[in-house]
Amino acid sequence: MNNDIIEAKSLAKSFRIGLKRKKILHSISFNIEKEEIFGFLGPNGAGKTTTIKILTGLLNYDSGEVKVFGVKPGEKEARKKTGFLPEQPYFYEHLTGYEFLEFTGKLYGMDNKALKKKIPELLEIVRLKDAGRKRIRTYSRGMLQRIGIANALIRDPELLILDEPLTGLDPIGRKEIKDLIFEQKKRGKTVFFSSHILPDAEQICDRVGVIFNGKIIKIGPLNEILKERITSYEIILRNINENVLNGLNFVKIGNEIVIRTKEEDIESILRNLFEKSNDFKIVKISPEVYTLEEWFVEILKEKNE
Amino acid sequence: MSRIFTISKNTFRELTRQKIFFIIVLFGFVMLFISFFLYPLSVGEQSKIIRDFGLSAITFFNTLLVIIVGSTLLHKEMDKRTIYLVITTPVERREIIIGKFLGLFFIVLINIVGMEVFHQILIFFTDHKFDLKMFIALFPYLFEVSIIICILLFFSTFTGTLFSAFMGFAFYVIGHLIESLKLFAEISKSLFLKIFSYFFYYFLPNFEHFNIKREIVYGEIPDKEYFIFSICYGLIYIILILYISSLIFEKKEFK
Ligand SMILES: Nc1ncnc2c1ncn2[C@@H]1O[C@H](COP(=O)(O)OP(=O)(O)OP(=O)(O)O)[C@@H](O)[C@H]1O
Ligand SMILES: [Mg+2]
Numbered sequence: 113m114n115n116d117i118i119e120a121k122s123l124a125k126s127f128r129i130g131l132k133r134k135k136i137l138h139s140i141s142f143n144i145e146k147e148e149i150f151g152f153l154g155p156n157g158a159g160k161t162t163t164i165k166i167l168t169g170l171l172n173y174d175s176g177e178v179k180v181f182g183v184k185p186g187e188k189e190a191r192k193k194t195g196f197l198p199e200q201p202y203f204y205e206h207l208t209g210y211e212f213l214e215f216t217g218k219l220y221g222m223d224n225k226a227l228k229k230k231i232p233e234l235l236e237i238v239r240l241k242d243a244g245r246k247r248i249r250t251y252s253r254g255m256l257q258r259i260g261i262a263n264a265l266i267r268d269p270e271l272l273i274l275d276e277p278l279t280g281l282d283p284i285g286r287k288e289i290k291d292l293i294f295e296q297k298k299r300g301k302t303v304f305f306s307s308h309i310l311p312d313a314e315q316i317c318d319r320v321g322v323i324f325n326g327k328i329i330k331i332g333p334l335n336e337i338l339k340e341r342i343t344s345y346e347i348i349l350r351n352i353n354e355n356v357l358n359g360l361n362f363v364k365i366g367n368e369i370v371i372r373t374k375e376e377d378i379e380s381i382l383r384n385l386f387e388k389s390n391d392f393k394i395v396k397i398s399p400e401v402y403t404l405e406e407w408f409v410e411i412l413k414e415k416n417e
Numbered sequence: 418m419s420r421i422f423t424i425s426k427n428t429f430r431e432l433t434r435q436k437i438f439f440i441i442v443l444f445g446f447v448m449l450f451i452s453f454f455l456y457p458l459s460v461g462e463q464s465k466i467i468r469d470f471g472l473s474a475i476t477f478f479n480t481l482l483v484i485i486v487g488s489t490l491l492h493k494e495m496d497k498r499t500i501y502l503v504i505t506t507p508v509e510r511r512e513i514i515i516g517k518f519l520g521l522f523f524i525v526l527i528n529i530v531g532m533e534v535f536h537q538i539l540i541f542f543t544d545h546k547f548d549l550k551m552f553i554a555l556f557p558y559l560f561e562v563s564i565i566i567c568i569l570l571f572f573s574t575f576t577g578t579l580f581s582a583f584m585g586f587a588f589y590v591i592g593h594l595i596e597s598l599k600l601f602a603e604i605s606k607s608l609f610l611k612i613f614s615y616f617f618y619y620f621l622p623n624f625e626h627f628n629i630k631r632e633i634v635y636g637e638i639p640d641k642e643y644f645i646f647s648i649c650y651g652l653i654y655i656i657l658i659l660y661i662s663s664l665i666f667e668k669k670e671f672k
């Protein structure tokens with residue numbers, strides 16, 4: 113037995129448009145391990161939602177092999193252990209938030225007693241404690257997103273599949289949902305989510321995959337991906353005589369000197385400076401921050417060329 | 418089993434929480450009420466007509482209600498995409514079909530009983546006594562209306578709302594004229610039309626099997642064999658159509 117919750121091998125999917133078939137996913141492969149938070153990124157129309165619908169059994173696929181908890185996606189065994197938030201979730205407008213959770217909770221096999229305990233807890237977590245008694249028809253965009261997240265959590269699932277969970281939420285809401293996702297991981301759960309909000313994704317993902325035109329063009333641990341691209345470091349010094357900096361690439365900001373250099377040169381530069389002078393202070397040595405967003409834009413640019 | 422109940426309860430609740438639903442139901446009662454004033458004929462005739470017309474109004478009206486509502490049962494969920502959150506729970510797809518069927522069936526059952534109670538009051542005003550045999554007349558009709566719900570669900574699994582409603586209506590009409598189809602088969606000269614008509618004669622549900630209004634109005638109650646036959650006949654169609662619908666729904670993609 114391996115540790116993979118989701119396995120996709122050479123997954124392909126096409127849609128019929130009129131008489132023609134259009135390929136949407138071209139043989140994509142990825143694995144999601146237990147207890148990881150996986151961010152599924154890609155521009156609009158890349159195929160994220162299509163992949164997610166296959167993983168949840170809403171769509172069939174043409175070829176390849178997909179397993180969720182070791183069975184075909186959409187099989188009861190997999191559905192029992194999965195919580196799902198669709199993109200722009202829709203709910204029965206005739207129900208209140210509470211009634212809706214009661215409805216899906218029962219479909220997950222929970223009894224009245226368990227629901228009486230669980231639903232108020234969930235409504236509290238997603239901050240819909242009062243709104244829970246109101247018809248869903250009256251909910252705002254963000255409230256719909258919140259009730260959708262509560263719904264995904266109703267059966268305390270092993271795996272959460274969330275299609276753009278952070279969309280439509282205000283900054284505090286996003287923080288709360290990020291904390292919640294993180295909390296799930298700490299409790300040994302696995303999270304697969306798609307997002308366009310990269311700074312947020314960057315904060316919580318263990319690994320990311322980037323899909324573009326139906327192909328996975330990058331996949332890997334977030335820290336490695338970002339490290340791969342770190343090209344320069346900044347050394348920030350104080351109290352140093354500019355004369356000793358001869359030949360170095362530096363700028364002066366206030367009373368601090370910022371030297372930009374490569375990782376392998378840091379040591380020799382510092383040695384050199386200590387030989388010439390000994391009363392300066394090292395404020396900080398840090399990699400030039402390279403965000404997921406910058407990385408993402410860059411690889412898409414490469415692909416487009 | 419409890420999942421089927423959850424689905425049917427939700428279907429029931431969804432329909433009965435719509436204003437339009439009550440407007441339709443009210444319309445049915447008004448129709449029934451008007452029938453009372455339509456025939457100010459001699460006393461003996463009036464009591465027959467109020468029975469006959471009342472039963473016809475109840476069956477026609479409930480068929481109409483089922484066609485209007487039943488054709489949207491699955492489509493509303495798919496169009497509004499609420500189905501995503503149902504399909505992805507551990508519910509079986511056949512449980513959704515059966516649950517939807519039962520949800521609408523119970524609404525119609527309640528409506529039929531309600532209308533018949535109202536009908537009894539009207540009968541009481543003309544005859545100064547109730548006529549509970551009317552309930553017996555409506556019992557086989559429950560199977561007819563159930564088969565229509567099944568047909569609507571069946572077509573909803575692979576075609577649109579309007580087409581499903583149309584097919585429901587077509588089956589209703591043909592189901593009542595099916596004896597004529599046999600007659601047509603007998604006199605038809607073209608072999609193709611003969612085979613075609615015989616095929617449909619034996620294959621389509623014959624709704625006249627569920628129609629004992631006339632007998633009841635004239636005071637005859639069919640024997641036990643009739644009821645056993647019509648119950649079995651109805652159940653075979655219901656189970657078969659629901660089964661085939663589930664098979665199609667099982668394979669369905671939700672785009
Ligand atoms: N039912 C469908 N029929 C035909 N084409 C479809 C269908 N659903 C999606 N597509 C196409 O598949 C491609 C991928 O769509 P998908 O919804 O998976 O993108 P996405 O990555 O989720 O985009 P977004 O970020 O905008 O949500 C798009 O080109 C879209 O037009
Ligand atoms: Mg999408």
